[in-house]
Amino acid sequence: MYELMLNLEEKAKKCLYEQIYEHMKGEIQRGNIRCGERLPSTRLLAKQLDVSRSTAQLAYEQLLSEGYIESVPCRGYFVCQMEELYHLEPEILPKAEQEVSAPADVLYDFTPNGIDLDHFPYAVWRKLSREVLQDDQKELFHLGDPRGEYALRSVICTYLHQARGVNVQPSQVIIGAGNDYLQMLLSRLLGTRRRIAMESPTYRHAYEIFRGLGHDCCTVSMDQYGMDVEALRTSGADIAYVMPSHQYPMGIVMPIKRRQELLRWAEEKEGGYIIEDDYDSEFRYIGRPIPALQGNDTHQKVIYLGTFSKSIAPAIRISYLVLPLSLMDKYEEIGKRFSCTVSRIDQRILQLFMERGYFERHLNKMRALYKSKHDVLLAEVRQMKGVRRILGDRAGVHILLQMAGERSEEELIRRAREAEVQVYPLSEYCIDDRAYEPTVILGYATLTEEEIRRAAERLASAWEM
Amino acid sequence: MYELMLNLEEKAKKCLYEQIYEHMKGEIQRGNIRCGERLPSTRLLAKQLDVSRSTAQLAYEQLLSEGYIESVPCRGYFVCQMEELYHLEPEILPKAEQEVSAPADVLYDFTPNGIDLDHFPYAVWRKLSREVLQDDQKELFHLGDPRGEYALRSVICTYLHQARGVNVQPSQVIIGAGNDYLQMLLSRLLGTRRRIAMESPTYRHAYEIFRGLGHDCCTVSMDQYGMDVEALRTSGADIAYVMPSHQYPMGIVMPIKRRQELLRWAEEKEGGYIIEDDYDSEFRYIGRPIPALQGNDTHQKVIYLGTFSKSIAPAIRISYLVLPLSLMDKYEEIGKRFSCTVSRIDQRILQLFMERGYFERHLNKMRALYKSKHDVLLAEVRQMKGVRRILGDRAGVHILLQMAGERSEEELIRRAREAEVQVYPLSEYCIDDRAYEPTVILGYATLTEEEIRRAAERLASAWEM
Numbered sequence: 001m002y003e004l005m006l007n008l009e010e011k012a013k014k015c016l017y018e019q020i021y022e023h024m025k026g027e028i029q030r031g032n033i034r035c036g037e038r039l040p041s042t043r044l045l046a047k048q049l050d051v052s053r054s055t056a057q058l059a060y061e062q063l064l065s066e067g068y069i070e071s072v073p074c075r076g077y078f079v080c081q082m083e084e085l086y087h088l089e090p091e092i093l094p095k096a097e098q099e100v101s102a103p104a105d106v107l108y109d110f111t112p113n114g115i116d117l118d119h120f121p122y123a124v125w126r127k128l129s130r131e132v133l134q135d136d137q138k139e140l141f142h143l144g145d146p147r148g149e150y151a152l153r154s155v156i157c158t159y160l161h162q163a164r165g166v167n168v169q170p171s172q173v174i175i176g177a178g179n180d181y182l183q184m185l186l187s188r189l190l191g192t193r194r195r196i197a198m199e200s201p202t203y204r205h206a207y208e209i210f211r212g213l214g215h216d217c218c219t220v221s222m223d224q225y226g227m228d229v230e231a232l233r234t235s236g237a238d239i240a241y242v243m244p245s246h247q248y249p250m251g252i253v254m255p256i257k258r259r260q261e262l263l264r265w266a267e268e269k270e271g272g273y274i275i276e277d278d279y280d281s282e283f284r285y286i287g288r289p290i291p292a293l294q295g296n297d298t299h300q301k302v303i304y305l306g307t308f309s310k311s312i313a314p315a316i317r318i319s320y321l322v323l324p325l326s327l328m329d330k331y332e333e334i335g336k337r338f339s340c341t342v343s344r345i346d347q348r349i350l351q352l353f354m355e356r357g358y359f360e361r362h363l364n365k366m367r368a369l370y371k372s373k374h375d376v377l378l379a380e381v382r383q384m385k386g387v388r389r390i391l392g393d394r395a396g397v398h399i400l401l402q403m404a405g406e407r408s409e410e411e412l413i414r415r416a417r418e419a420e421v422q423v424y425p426l427s428e429y430c431i432d433d434r435a436y437e438p439t440v441i442l443g444y445a446t447l448t449e450e451e452i453r454r455a456a457e458r459l460a461s462a463w464e465m
Numbered sequence: 466m467y468e469l470m471l472n473l474e475e476k477a478k479k480c481l482y483e484q485i486y487e488h489m490k491g492e493i494q495r496g497n498i499r500c501g502e503r504l505p506s507t508r509l510l511a512k513q514l515d516v517s518r519s520t521a522q523l524a525y526e527q528l529l530s531e532g533y534i535e536s537v538p539c540r541g542y543f544v545c546q547m548e549e550l551y552h553l554e555p556e557i558l559p560k561a562e563q564e565v566s567a568p569a570d571v572l573y574d575f576t577p578n579g580i581d582l583d584h585f586p587y588a589v590w591r592k593l594s595r596e597v598l599q600d601d602q603k604e605l606f607h608l609g610d611p612r613g614e615y616a617l618r619s620v621i622c623t624y625l626h627q628a629r630g631v632n633v634q635p636s637q638v639i640i641g642a643g644n645d646y647l648q649m650l651l652s653r654l655l656g657t658r659r660r661i662a663m664e665s666p667t668y669r670h671a672y673e674i675f676r677g678l679g680h681d682c683c684t685v686s687m688d689q690y691g692m693d694v695e696a697l698r699t700s701g702a703d704i705a706y707v708m709p710s711h712q713y714p715m716g717i718v719m720p721i722k723r724r725q726e727l728l729r730w731a732e733e734k735e736g737g738y739i740i741e742d743d744y745d746s747e748f749r750y751i752g753r754p755i756p757a758l759q760g761n762d763t764h765q766k767v768i769y770l771g772t773f774s775k776s777i778a779p780a781i782r783i784s785y786l787v788l789p790l791s792l793m794d795k796y797e798e799i800g801k802r803f804s805c806t807v808s809r810i811d812q813r814i815l816q817l818f819m820e821r822g823y824f825e826r827h828l829n830k831m832r833a834l835y836k837s838k839h840d841v842l843l844a845e846v847r848q849m850k851g852v853r854r855i856l857g858d859r860a861g862v863h864i865l866l867q868m869a870g871e872r873s874e875e876e877l878i879r880r881a882r883e884a885e886v887q888v889y890p891l892s893e894y895c896i897d898d899r900a901y902e903p904t905v906i907l908g909y910a911t912l913t914e915e916e917i918r919r920a921a922e923r924l925a926s927a928w929e930m
Contacts, residue, residue: 018753062752065859067690067720080722117603126598133591138582141778177642177782177806184649192679208802212653214679225532255532257545287527288483313606315809317642337673341642341806344780394530 004040004048016051017058024059028068028079039069039077107420108455112249112398112443115310119369124358125349132348140344148175148320148340152351156306156320159354164281165295166304166322174321174331177341179277179307180209182321185338186303187213189323189330190239190273197237199227201429201436203248203277206241219432222247226254229261239273240266245281245290249400249429249441251392253290262293266301273324275303280310282363284395285371300324308350310397311363318342318350370397376449377442380456385464391439398443400426403463409438412463416440419458469505469513481516482523489524493533493544504534504542572885573920577714577863577908580775584834589823590814597813605809613640613785613805617816621771621785624819629746630760631769631787639786639796642806644742644772645674647786650803651768652678654788654795655704655738662702664692666894666901668713668742671706684897687712691719694726704738705731710746710755714865714894714906716857724758731766738789740768745775747828749860750836765789773815775862776828783807783815835862841914842907845921850929856904863908865891868928874903877928881905884923 006023008016027033040048045056060077063069069077132140147153153170160166176182183206196210200219211217220231220240227242240262244254254262266272276293284290294304304322312318323331340347353359374393381387381401391400403412409425416423426439444452471488473481492498505513510521525542528534534542597605612618618635625631641647648671661675665684676682685696685705692707705727709719719727731737741758749755759769769787777783788796805812818824839858846852846866856865868877874890881888891904909917 021753058752065718065752066755067718067722067724080720114607117606120603120606122598126595129594129598130591133587133594138585141582141585141780142579143774143779177646177808178804180803181642181646181649181806184646188677205802212799212802214657253530253532255545257532259532287523287530288486290531309608314608314804315606317804317806317808334677337670337677338645339643339779339782341646341782343642343782343808343811346808346811 004045006049008049008051017055017062020045020049020051020056020059021062024063025066025068033079035079035081037079038075039079041076105420106417106422108447108451108458109422110398110424110442110444110455111422111446112424112441113314114443114446115313115397116366116369116373116445117313118448119365120313121358121362124353128349128352128358129345131352132345140348142344144340144344144347146336146338146340147171147173148342149344149347149351152347152354153320155351155354159359160292160304160306160322163289164278164306165291167295168304168322172323172325172328174323174335175340175342175347176319176321177317178309179206179279179305179319181341182305182319183209184213185335186275186305186321187215188334188338189327190215194239195235195237196239196241196275197227197232197235198241198431199247199250200432200434201249201426202241202431203243203279204429204431206277207431210241217431221434222250222252224252225258226252227258227262229258229265232262232265238269238271239275241275241277242293243277243279244293245278246284246395248277248279248396249392249398249426251394251396251400253395254293256296259293259296263297263299263301267299272301273303273327274301275305277305279305279307280396282311283367283370283397285367285374286394290395294322297324300326303327311366312350312353312359316346316350318346370445373397373444373447373449373452374399376452377444377456380453380460381442384456384460397445398441400439400441402437402439407438407463409440412438412440415462416459419462421455421458421462423459469510471514473514473516482520482527485510485514485516485521485524486527489528490531490533493528498544500544500546502544503540504544506541570885571882571887573912573916573923574887575863575889575907575909575920576887576911577889577906578779579908579911580778580862581831581834581838581910582778583913584830585778586823586827589818593814593817593823594810596817597810605813607809609805609809609812611801611803611805612636612638613807614809614812614816617812617819618785620816620819624824625757625769625771625787628754629743629771630756632760633769633787637788637790637793639788639800640805640807640812641784641786642782643774644671644744644770644784646806647770647784648674649678650800651740651770651786652680653799653803654792655680659704660700660702661704661706661740662692662697662700663706663896664712664715665897665899666714666891667706667896668708668744669894669896671742672896675706682896686899687715687717689717690723691717692723692727694723694730697727697730703734703736704740706740706742707758708742708744709758710743711749711860713742713744713861714857714863714891716859716861716865718755718860719758721761724761727758728762728764728766732764737766738768738792739766740770742770744770744772745861747776748832748835748862750832750839751859755860759787762789765791768792776831777815777818777824781811781815783811835910838862838909838912838914838917839864841917842909842921845918845925846907849921849925862910863906865904865906867902867904872903872928874905877903877905880927881924884927886920886923886927888924 008019042053042056046053070080071077153173156173157168157170195216197220198207199222207217218235220235221228266274278292281289294302307319386404388404389402393399424441473484507518507521511518535545536542618638621638622633622635660681662683662685663672664687672682683700685700686693731739743757746754759767772784851869853869854867858864889906
């Protein structure tokens with residue numbers, strides 16, 4: 001019988017039974033106690049180690065639970081027959097790591113993906129979050145409706161109706177943690193291997209996600225009015241992914257005629273759908289916001305995708321999907337299984353933020369702010385030598401520049417980078433290999449007006465040479 | 466030329482140009498202004514309506530943007546040629562709806578999915594969230610690392626090492642909004658149409674999600690030690706989904722020998738993986754927590770799935786995936802495209818909750834609380850007449866009951882329901898059609914001790930008759 005050699009530490013952090021358990025487990029793992037070997041009874045073990053019998057019992061219980069030893073009635077405890085002696089092989093331990101931070105050789109970054117967070121109403125957000133957490137509201141910590149909170153969906157409907165001309169009921173709204181997730185969910189509702197038509201250039205991320213989910217994504221040519229519906233018809237696609245209010249990155253607004261043609265296509269196409277990505281319809285500098293395509297959809301063919309990433313902040317991670325009635329059965333069947341991915345606390349904060357008018361005020365403030373940055377950048381760019389065309393300057397938070405001369409995007413970007421200014425290539429958004437004019441993208445949301453001026457000066461001299 | 470008949474309201478909420486725009490848009494939509502018709506110049510329109518010329522200009526700009534009219538140089542403004550007259554068809558308007566609430570004819574609900582939220586440290590959570598939002602921390606509202614915040618991943622690693630014997634680096638941890646989402650993400654990393662072996666009964670939701678994602682899910686028989694590895698070998702599966710520390714719903718703890726066999730299988734199987742769902746390893750009433758299988762994995766074959774849904778609250782929507790090093794390249798290639806689905810504010814709150822020891826204290830408190838509820842229920846059930854077997858009573862927050870006699874699950878549940886007590890059928894968790902003994906599930910997390918006593922009394926008499 002095996003006799004335990006163990007110095008117990010009375011004052012150790014680990015209690016006595018744990019010390020015994022760990023010692024014996026180690027001995028078994030190292031092969032020092034052989035399989036099949038009989039172990040002392042709990043009474044004997046207690047005596048050997050000078051501990052109470054219940055301590056010995058606890059140690060054995062744990063070894064029993066994990067399957068290292070077994071208890072044979074009337075005979076005692078034995079080390080289990082393992083498949084083989086259990087030698088831990090040297091582990092491929094991942095290297096210890098540290099957080100990596102971004103390189104800092106860019107002074108002015110015209111990223112088209114950022115937003116201005118200097119003017120976020122932190123105090124309001126804090127106040128609302130305090131209020132939401134105030135009353136120990138238990139139910140907020142229980143799992144909620146898979147579609148998201150009714151109250152939030154309801155206030156989103158009101159907003160969509162007023163601001164976007166979208167007519168829906170709360171049951172059609174699905175809250176989700178960002179567009180990526182909602183695209184995954186939508187993909188489940190649409191079924192496998194759909195043929196999805198996209199413009200090029202487009203929001204490349206959506207393209208990659210749909211393709212990654214096994215869909216067949218094709219590109220359809222685009223003219224000054226947006227996706228070419230004739231080309232769409234011959235593409236064999238049954239789903240069209242468009243951004244009619246403000247195409248990204250080209251900034252094209254789809255006129256009513258093209259919208260009608262597109263809707264007609266979807267009506268005629270068996271199983272046809274239009275995915276309307278209405279990602280930044282809020283920021284328009286001339287006139288009112290362009291209404292959503294969804295508002296003209298009389299045949300339940302438009303799937304509307306909205307987000308608060310641009311209008312509030314990307315990190316709050318709240319987007320929503322508005323399903324046409326024709327997809328509601330599919331949602332009930334499949335989609336409801338997926339729990340809502342946004343915390344109920346965050347949903348409640350956003351609900352109050354919208355209900356109490358903070359959202360509208362914030363949008364108005366940001367619209368004025370972005371307009372003023374927009375005007376500064378436009379004024380600078382218009383003075384710049386060699387600018388051939390400015391595109392997409394009526395809405396959104398970026399513009400596109402085409403320069404005179406033969407310079408490639410790479411060269412324009414390289415020269416800008418040498419002046420510590422980062423601008424972005426249009427080619428990043430192109431998902432086909434059609435030839436197009438070298439174009440750079442300048443996002444101005446994250447820069448201050450003064451920074452925009454200084455950066456534009458640097459660009460002017462970098463591109464002049 | 467069309468002449469506008471319109472009464473402008475000076476004091477209306479909508480400004481003048483919007484009134485003009487909306488009126489003209491309506492007239493075009495209703496066919497009252499025909500396609501191709503010439504519109505008055507802005508000067509003439511301004512005169513007709515007695516508004517400034519810039520107001521008229523703004524109205525036209527908006528109609529131009531949306532494509533209702535076009536401007537022909539030197540000739541003026543014309544209504545666009547549409548494909549056809551744009552008549553809005555009667556809309557299939559969704560019925561106005563109201564929030565639905567759950568039926569209230571159940572007095573005591575032994576749901577196995579709930580948690581006790583009477584003892585959640587609301588004040589701490591509130592304090593931490595206030596602290597996180599305190600300093601207008603801009604960067605928290607920008608998009609973060611797709612894997613989640615480094616600091617949170619780091620503190621999760623420490624916790625996993627100490628509490629679960631899991632050895633990983635922060636880069637292997639992917640934070641996500643709930644297991645459903647992480648399963649979707651994982652599915653993308655594993656590739657399409659994998660054959661996934663599951664036990665039966667099991668966590669049905671996981672089964673349905675994997676199947677819905679196009680994987681081929683098969684069941685593998687289970688004995689008292691968990692998944693049968695011989696059966697797994699012949700099943701043709703290359704992925705095994707298991708819950709070794711506490712199988713749901715059966716409560717089986719997989720002993721070390723079976724774990725070794727399972728790991729051996731994964732090592733030998735080309736592309737083989739084990740998904741370890743460690744959903745509620747925290748609540749164990751006899752001895753220490755059972756270590757995770759991941760800790761024994763020397764060949765980077767275990768994908769570990771953890772969640773705070775049981776240990777904190779389901780509605781905070783934070784789970785995490787620990788990827789083996791063998792899947793890191795796939796993650797870099799595919800997974801990184803998906804933005805993290807948890808807000809950075811929530812991540813920071815959880816990080817502080819863990820770092821400052823609140824999590825550990827909360828777990829200890831809940832363990833004691835659940836243990837005490839567990840003991841009350843066990844005492845009641847042991848007195849109950851006709852109970853043949855109690856299963857899964859060493860851990861977790863539910864037990865399983867098998868009754869003597871010939872009663873089906875449906876009948877047991879119907880009788881309980883007549884006494885206003887809700888218990889749950891094991892059959893809900895079965896994904897194959899093997900015969901098994903009628904078994905009901907009693908979750909006790911959401912009930913108080915007094916409620917458990919009263920509910921158990923009702924059950925005793927409901928089942929006695």
